[in-house]
Amino acid sequence: MAASGSAQPETARHFRSDVQGLRAVAVLLVLVYHAGVSAVGGGYVGVDVFFVISGFLITSHIVREVQTKGRLDLVAFYSRRARRILPAALTVLAVSAAVAYLVIPPFEREGLLQDATATALYVPNMLFAAQDTDYLTAEAPSIFQHYWSLGVEEQFYLIWPILLVGILALCGRRRWAVWTAVAGLVTASFAGCLALMSVSESWAFFALPTRAWELGVGGLVALAVSQGARIRGPIGGALAWAGLVMVVLAGLTLSDATPFPGVATLLPVLGTALIVFCGAERHSPAWLLNRAPMQFVGSISYSLYLVHWPLVMIPEAALGADGTLPTTAKVALSAAAIPVAYLCFRFVEEPFRRRPAKARVEHRRTVAVSLAASVSIGVVAATSANAVSHMPIHAGDDAPPYRMETDPVGTDFVPANMSPDLRSAPDDNPDIYRDGCVRGDGESDPSGCQVGDEDAPTVALFGDSHAAHWQPALKPIADDGDIELDINAKSSCESVTTLDDPRGSDSCVEWREGVIDRLNDDPPEVILLANYAVHATEETDEDRGDYWRDSLEQTVEALPEESEVVVMAGTPTMPAVPASCLSQHVEDAERCAANRETTLEEGLDAPTRQAEKAVAREDEHVQRLDLTRYFCNDESCPAVIDDKLVYRDSHHLTRTFSASLEPVLRERLEPVIEGVKQA
Template sequence: MTAATGKSTEAPASKKSGFRPDVQGLRAIAVLLVVLYHAGVSRLSGGYVGVDVFFVISGFLITTHLLEMLQTHGRIRFGSFYAKRARRILPASLLVGLLTVVAAWIWMPPLLMNEVARGAVAAALYVPNMLFASQETNYLAETSPSVFQHYWSLGIEEQFYLFWPAILALGFWLGRRSEKRLLIMAAVLTAGSFALCVAWMGVSQPWTFFSLPTRAWELGAGALVAFLMRTGAPWLRRVGIGLLSWVGLGLLLGVGLLYQEETPFPGYTAALPVIATALLIIGGAAPGALNANRLLSLRPFQFVGAISYSLYLVHWPLLVIPQVAVGEENPLPLWSTLALGALAVPVAWLLFRFVERPVIAWSPLRTRSQLWTGVSALAASAVLIAAGSGAHLATEQEDTTTDKTASAEEVTEEPEGTDFVPANLTPTLEDADDDNPAIYDNDCHRDKEGTDSSGCQIGDNEDAPLVFLFGDSHAASWYPALEELAKDGKIRLDTNTKSSCYSANVQEELEGVPYTDCDQWRQGVIDRINEEQPELVLMANYGAERIDRVGGTDDFGADWQQSMESTISAIDGPQVDVIADVPHQDVTPAVCLSKDLESADECAIPRAEAFDPAVVEAEKAATEDTDARYLDFSDYLCNEEECPMIIGNFLVYRDGHHLTAHYSRELTEPLWEELSSALD
């Protein structure tokens, strides 16, 4: 890159930007939206847009700084820029990360430390957003959210800071040091990122939410505001322009109140908080008393705005770790989450006062070579990686069973649960998550992508009746029991299961987009059933109101019944049996059990809470109306009072709503007793 010999004739003769109290106050609004939303204030159902406000502010401030550097020096001093960013961002984030690992090691169940370690490593490597995108992070999953989940936005900003200075420097050089040409390039890139964001929402919501290319436009919008403010356009200095800040403030608060978790986001819906923030920044720079500066400059807003970065860092682990410690089955009341959110304020002030500001001003780093800052940052990141990995290794050495054994009891109705975690538990708590049916390994269980409905058959007895298994992963949970029957020559089994895809004719969304692959797969299986005419079709599904449906009514039970009847009616000829769903718990059994090995009964779910009455009645009604049969094995999983997680020496569930392969196999005889009557 060639250094400039003089200032561009097209560069605006603007003064260097100074501190803006209104932007500081805007930071306060952004972080308060996020903290109150995470604390569970239902009225602020769209409080998550506070992160988008931060993106726009960051894009505005960083671009303003970089443009001033280009104007003054004709080039970007990369070493100086990155050293300042490192001193500004990393000390607080890495220290909070380290303290989070320690707190998690003390208070969280040991089986969760693997996820804590992954989050710590991703945060130390500045790629937490990529980790959560690859995991298809779902905020409504039954498992506890990562204590590092809020670091995803830091990942976006850090990656933006990595690329944006080089892009501006290259554009400045290619555009012959013209800021106007540089503006055009920035506008094109921002528009391209926005278009990608909207388009990719139809492919994968998690990747759209967490990846830089689909979120860069929000920082780019702030960058465009920076370009605009540097033009010195006369209309920007009109008193009436100050009203834009009130419009932006009203729009931002409206979004915070009206957006829901169900609102497709980001996509085009993210444009409203971004536009609102841009209006606030533009209007706040206008002269006169018509803007919102007097409000945003109030001392409470200035205080919260100053500590906003530290507050964002500390509030999430303060909310998540206590909830995990008491168990997801015991939701903290609103008063306690608000108290934890309030506690985050003085903690954030301490972090701001004794870490954030001192490191920025620390002369040994400011006056020495920028290499020292880089080395310090790498060393601090290495410490966080070591801490996360060390805590995980330490918890792996902890016992996850008692020293007592349990007898291998025969499967009976009304089972009494084992009230401790036995030494001979099968599978172990560590192996529970991977205790899947064999069809997960041989590709007979279809994943979310694809429409292959060819199925897989097992069973060597050509005279045995043909049975089709049809449904989602809950249907696949019955495969181990059916596999035993096929090996014994009692049936020939044709498996037709697909992740998150119901045999019930439900129009659903997956990762925020219509799950059209499921519709094609389902119809393909039905066509093959009608062609091959098996003796029996077994349907099993995860019926729950949390299904992301396209259309439908507010009466999920009625919709589910209609969806079941639609599929059963489309099957022409074979007998259809519907297997009732297994108990559902809002916790991960292995994690719950690992917290107190002597009190396994504390993790059992009350039978009254284990099943959705609307779903049960809908499936019963659907089978009655279509002459299908309803097979209910709940009495083999629950007694009159509760549904235990350990029966004999067997762990019953691998997660909150799937049987372990081992326990499914134990249900072979009860299943055959029901099937044999239909196959005789």
């Protein structure tokens, strides 16, 4: 959203009450979506509505000033933007950071302050893109994640005035040339967005170049309006109504599973453009958008957007491992955001926005003070993040070295000698991520990565990130020359799934089928299938067990008959991210264990696990390898065993713990390989 909520027209003469009401529609869509109301699964499109509005308003202002004064005063322009955007944004940022720091688990404080640093410096969207954040499905979203759109708009405001003034100067009075040039930029940005979607959805979602077309569409509408273009009467009113229907329809029909941004983004963007272009007509939805409640919400929409997310996320983050807020609580907090937003609007946003700044020296002072405030907050946050990174998070005592055994008893405290330590846990990934061996978004190369003696029996590891987390246990066996390890892993793409799965992305299907074809061309002795069954079955309308069984049978049938197929049982899904939980309970690590009967999300008798057992019983070429007894006992699955941290997140093993299971994995694979040789 960002400045669109506050970047209101300069004078009453140019005020568009219908646009003000449209802001209300946009922010309410976002609020309801973030509250977890499933009926509004596409409420995130409210941000796209704001982008179009911002592009329209800013372009209108620039064109109007150039037409009336012959030039654009950039210092005054940036001064006005700073006074309207930054006071509320920086106030909410500082207050949110301070409150969140006090209540969130210690493990998360460094990340909180890093996010605050990027936000203060106007680049949170770039940070989230670099972190490969999935805005629509993030498990533990940043408290400042909503600032990504503010980053996009701030970056747009830095570039667009200079670019547009240049276009106006080059094209002169040729209005068609100006419109064509801007349309070309919009088209290029949209094409880039579609192209990048197949490579990195995160960068496509967060980066300015791939979202600028939405603001550019608003700019095109502004150029058309400034040139006197208008569709009046009943036709114009009907088009405006159609636009509103498009926006609402996008909010109701899109979901977290919709590839976004992409072609689906056209629905809310073009709908908004129609409303802005035609919405002032008598037959348009202006009568609805002009109602007092809509005008009130529209007037505070910027502050409301800023405060609603931390009001929901900080209490949820404070719960840590103890759970998440129910939807009713999120709805209540979202409603409470309205009076809080009004206070922010009345006492922070409005005083700065209304303060006149006519002298050029005052404009310069405003820009300088704004930059100084942003940099100061950024420096404080960055310095604090560095200090936090050196604070220990453990109980102070050591634990004995890890002893691999079944039914392990968990360590009841966080050891000072734990490996990896809590801060290192998220990055304790298999080396194959760093080496580029795990295929990412949009990648479909089925060639795999081979390690070990080419003359040794080949073991093909095939699956998603759960296949990848077994690589540290398998690599030493390959390094010893006992096997050639053929690694075929792609994040969030299962090897066990219906091959024409409509939920799978094109790159997943292409990669999976390519790997199966390659394995059939040169059959390995053993194929290890390892997948996250929870992810693979969570969206199916069928019975989870039946779906997984059918998918597994179909995949096994597609694999070479000469190969022995071994299905690796999935690792348990913990009730919370262990590192976060353990940082809250360094003296009571048992609080972070998963109870076998009640707290395991999938349980150890999940339908998918039973399906795997059934397939192994009925197909003589399929075996099942279950190492659960090495990280769970009869009562629980501990987060810490001796001096080892078991999980790097809620369901992936740490590289360190996976490597420690090498002896048992070697022991279990030897008879399988020997059996294939003898056959």
